[in-house]
Amino acid sequence: MSTYILINKYLIFQAGIGISANTILLLFRVYTFLLDRSPKPTDLITGHLALIHIVMLLMVILLSPDLFESLNFQNDIKCKVFFYMRRAMRGLSIFTTCLLSVLQAITISPSSSWLATFKHKSKRFIFHILIFIWSLSLCFSRIIFYVVTSSNMTQSNLLILSKHCSLLAMNSIITSLSFILTIFRDVSFVGVMVLSSAYMVILLYKHQRRSKHLHSTSISPRTSPEKKATQTILLLVSFFVVMYGVDLIISSTSTLLWVYDPVVLGVQRLVVNVYATVSPFVLISSDKKIANALLNVLQKCR
Template sequence: MSLFKNVLYFQAGFGFLANTILLFFYTFIMLGHRPKPTDLISCQLTFIHIMMFLTGGDICLTDIFETLNLENDFKCKTIFYISRVMRGLSICTTCLLGVVQAVTISPSTSLLAKFKHRLKVYMTYAFFCIWSFNLFYSSNQIFYVGGFTNVSETNQMKVTKSCSLFPKNYIIKGLILTVSVSRDVFLVGVMLTTSMYMVIILFRHQRQCKHLHSTSHLRASPEKRATQTILLLVVCFVAIYWVDFIISSSSVLLWMYDPVVLTVQKFVMYAYPTITPLIQISSDNRIIIMLENMHSKCHKILLNMFLPFL
């Protein structure tokens, strides 16, 4: 068990650091350059993943709450609420990322092409809708979490060392489960549909490139690389999400959270936020160029500092 927890701590710390570096990059891009529509979404997704790590119960936010002179019930409700909101935003934002990229690469003859010229306006509406929905929807669940007291007397289900879930009646439980499953099935369906559409576009583009000059192929390669990156992110999310959904649903339905199962679920929950920045950093040449420029500038600064002493 201690080995699992050490792996979990390493995964959370590594993922937090990678997302922080990526957030710094996107902030730099949006302040100093002309960002692409997908950069705005990726920046938000990175921020969401950082908050997921902070509210996952294994990094500093929980410890910060422990040092404050606040009631344990308030701490649990706050962390649980933020965590639920961020998990909902993660699936919504990943879905939006796929939709925006599908619109971006769509040919001028397609139905999606008419949305290109007002894409940033539609993105603003989408941001407002997904944040409003998740902030509102997750608020009902804070009534069913609180400070841990005694499982045998109150039938609570302990989920952390100091927090537990309270039982719900079957109507409320069924209603929450129905809304959650409906939302997730719809969003995953949209992800898969846009992914299939992008695969078809890439396949057609690949065939057309065989009849074009190499320079045209080079111009299209960054867009193609960005599309492949988003496709990979969507596939990873769908696979990891359903594993997490099966584990969490089984635990809630059976009303039993074994410590090992909880650790495995956290490992699965952290998998996507950890993988995402690695995929984005390795596939975006702008990040590599920025890191190279930073390295050369640091090298020049150090050389100028120590040159008088040589």
């Protein structure tokens, strides 16, 4: 129990750090989008990703025992709303990271590539794609109908999700179908991330070989930022895939075996939220404008 309490405290701390970093990233992206005459498509997507992660991490704080009890409406509704939002935001995080990876692959693709035909089209359809993935993600959380308050049922019928909320035992067909559909959706998008990342790695490798062949150590101003952005997105995707793999192993075991361990659940929640917490720091550190602005603020504070 002491380990579980310690994990919950760390979850709140992790969520607070993540919300602060994502808020900074989102504000800068909104500022860029409103004032910059030609914002990059990736600016909109990374801002969208920051917004999703803010909501995702807020769910962690709202589901903490003390705050959950202080909210003045039925626990059953609270459980359904919070877990619906948490699952929806997790799906949106996967979709948006995948979209970011694909868009960067299109951006750095050579003019002779078939992907080059999508460069101008992608800028026009980004907003429509985001609306589509919101609709798809919000319609993919039917499991919330089985989320109830723990005190309403006997423990034998429940898979405990938190101190107050649990999941009703479902028909084996429904459980298997829900599990398979969710895994298929997630693995499909992770697969696209991996393919687009592999394509970007190949392009960067070819560029490096070409530079060595020409005996040149300098890179054109236009190429350098694109290369840096590509490396940042490759780092994000790699980190996401590793965290997703760990989460998949833990959640699959708990769901299929219907086994609950509060410490295992706490560790899983930490793993799920690591990407949402770390990703804004990666994106902020790779953006000179944000990094310089934050350094100026720190210097003034001193």
